[in-house]
Amino acid sequence: MSPIVGLIQTLILMALIFVLCYKYINIRTSNTHFECPVCGSSFKLSKINFAFALKKNLDERMVTCPVCDYKGWMQIMNDD
Numbered sequence: 001m002s003p004i005v006g007l008i009q010t011l012i013l014m015a016l017i018f019v020l021c022y023k024y025i026n027i028r029t030s031n032t033h034f035e036c037p038v039c040g041s042s043f044k045l046s047k048i049n050f051a052f053a054l055k056k057n058l059d060e061r062m063v064t065c066p067v068c069d070y071k072g073w074m075q076i077m078n079d080d
Contacts (some may be wrong), residue, residue, distance in 0.1 A: 025047050029050050031078060032044075033077055034075070034076065036067065042067075061065070
């Protein structure tokens with residue numbers, strides 16, 4: 001296999017991973033929100049903040065409440 005073919009395959013694989021990650025983040029940010037345990041406000045994160053927030057597990061992120069500035073682990077809640 002030539003190096004060019006290997007490079008093209010790698011680029012295609014990276015593009016596919018990017019598209020799948022973007023779709024996942026788009027679905028999660030449009031269908032979920034966070035609720036602050038201190039002030040009780042509910043808020044959504046932008047796609048970029050959701051993608052780069054520290055993760056404890058699949059359903060918890062380290063986020064900052066935009067109302068009271070509390071920073072901590074918050075559960076992802078599904079929109080009703």
